[in-house]
Amino acid sequence: MATTERADLEAFWMPFTANRQFKAHPRLLARAEGMHYWTEDGREVLDGVAGLWCVNAGHGRKEITEAVSKQLATMEYAPPFQMGHPPGFELAARLVKLAPGDVDHVFFTNSGSEAVDTALKIAIAYHRLRGEASRQRLIGREKGYHGVGFGGTSVGGMVNNRKFFGTMLPGVDHLRHTHDLEHNAFSRGVPEWGAHLADDLERLVALHDASTIAAVIVEPVAGSAGVLLPPKGYLQRLRSICDKHGILLIFDEVITGFGRLGAPFGAQYFDVLPDMITSAKALTNGAIPMGAVFVRKHIYDAFMKGPENAIELFHGYTYSAHPTACAAGLAVQDIYEREGLLTRGAKLAKTFEDAVHSLRELPRVIDIRNLGLVAGIELEPRPGAPAARAYEIFVKAFEKGILIRTTGDTIALSPPLIVEPAHIDQLVTTLRELIKEVS
Ligand SMILES: Cc1ncc(COP(=O)(O)O)c(C=O)c1O
Numbered sequence: 001m002a003t004t005e006r007a008d009l010e011a012f013w014m015p016f017t018a019n020r021q022f023k024a025h026p027r028l029l030a031r032a033e034g035m036h037y038w039t040e041d042g043r044e045v046l047d048g049v050a051g052l053w054c055v056n057a058g059h060g061r062k063e064i065t066e067a068v069s070k071q072l073a074t075m076e077y078a079p080p081f082q083m084g085h086p087p088g089f090e091l092a093a094r095l096v097k098l099a100p101g102d103v104d105h106v107f108f109t110n111s112g113s114e115a116v117d118t119a120l121k122i123a124i125a126y127h128r129l130r131g132e133a134s135r136q137r138l139i140g141r142e143k144g145y146h147g148v149g150f151g152g153t154s155v156g157g158m159v160n161n162r163k164f165f166g167t168m169l170p171g172v173d174h175l176r177h178t179h180d181l182e183h184n185a186f187s188r189g190v191p192e193w194g195a196h197l198a199d200d201l202e203r204l205v206a207l208h209d210a211s212t213i214a215a216v217i218v219e220p221v222a223g224s225a226g227v228l229l230p231p232k233g234y235l236q237r238l239r240s241i242c243d244k245h246g247i248l249l250i251f252d253e254v255i256t257g258f259g260r261l262g263a264p265f266g267a268q269y270f271d272v273l274p275d276m277i278t279s280a281k282a283l284t285n286g287a288i289p290m291g292a293v294f295v296r297k298h299i300y301d302a303f304m305k306g307p308e309n310a311i312e313l314f315h316g317y318t319y320s321a322h323p324t325a326c327a328a329g330l331a332v333q334d335i336y337e338r339e340g341l342l343t344r345g346a347k348l349a350k351t352f353e354d355a356v357h358s359l360r361e362l363p364r365v366i367d368i369r370n371l372g373l374v375a376g377i378e379l380e381p382r383p384g385a386p387a388a389r390a391y392e393i394f395v396k397a398f399e400k401g402i403l404i405r406t407t408g409d410t411i412a413l414s415p416p417l418i419v420e421p422a423h424i425d426q427l428v429t430t431l432r433e434l435i436k437e438v439s
Pocket residue numbers: 110111112113114116145146147148219223224252253254255280281
């Protein structure tokens with residue numbers, strides 16, 4: 001096929017990809033429907049990762065296509081600054097109904113990275129508006145992933161994502177991560193050990209003083225670093241330390257938002273109310289790029305002061321609340337609601353858990369972690385060649401008809417929420433063969 005010729009692949013500098021390796025041995029997807037992709041040569045590939053943690057309602061949903069086409073035909077674009085359009089307001093009103101507690105406003109972006117940078121800026125501005133302008137420090141966590149903007153990279157804690165880009169934002173610090181195989185290997189669901197790791201925030205408060213700290217941002221479940229689960233009680237403890245010191249807590253739910261854990265948001269699953277939630281991906285089922293920052297009432301209210309003709313937040317994107325993204329988002333929320341997808345993960349969680357933990361006795365499997373419909377299977381790295389073993393499994397898995405994701409030597413699974421037990425079985429059976437085969 002013409003598209004697989006090397007010359008045709010060259011111009012595209014691919015993101016987070018080994019470009020030369022890929023272009024020598026490309027893997028091209030051409031079509032998708034339901035739980036499957038198809039390659040250019042017509043091979044069926046079971047989607048074990050919802051594209052990239054996005055396609056929670058499964059592929060090829062006609063309702064989304066129709067809503068987007070209709071919106072494009074009606075009005076393809078409208079300016080979002082000092083102007084509005086009905087789908088933007090409709091989607092925001094719809095989304096806040098899903099959100100926990102007094103989370104009652106939504107700021108739209110185009111990606112998870114933009115949602116993170118937006119939330120961090122809102123946090124700093126919030127304190128300034130309340131007369132606490134010294135609160136400028138942002139606290140992330142080791143092994144965290146918060147996208148690739150300057151803010152998100154700075155608070156992120158994955159070393160390869162940071163080390164090439166210098167010192168990033170000043171004043172940022174990081175909590176220690178919670179990944180501990182010695183205490184927690186092969187936990188089913190959240191691990192029992194490690195709530196006290198949240199006390200690391202007290203160390204940072206003692207070092208920097210609370211009066212300099214604006215916000216803490218964490219993923220309730222860290223996805224990109226390899227499915228790292230919060231120890232039982234950890235997020236509650238983080239919340240109470242933030243409260244004690246007047247620090248805002250941001251949950252980055254770009255992966256956990258929209259049903260991944262069996263509840264609309266991780267905040268509801270863990271019963272911890274953050275001050276802001278960042279989201280993207282499954283918000284539109286991945287069909288049209290969109291992100292959103294959900295904020296609680298006290299955050300929005302802090303900005304709604306001063307003269308009514310003054311712009312309250314000098315921040316926004318040309319494509320904030322893009323009409324086609326809003327149309328996609330509305331259609332997706334209809335599907336989630338009609339099919340009960342945002343809680344379906346809770347019903348399938350046990351089946352999924354039992355299936356992935358059946359890989360426990362295989363050679364070189366050093367941990368298996370799971371929650372809702374997300375799982376991580378960690379393999380012992382090859383001496384001197386970290387990530388090589390998992391990458392080989394990823395390539396062979398694709399050849400055998402399943403799409404998985406790997407980070408380092410961890411295999412991640414996060415299937416669309418329409419997944420059936422037979423699909424889970426296929427994923428696990430294929431992985432069992434490959435983990436045995438690849439040494
Ligand atoms: C927790 C988290 N935050 C932010 C992002 C960045 O989102 P995007 O790639 O849409 O910018 C991701 C992407 O995987 C993510 O997992």
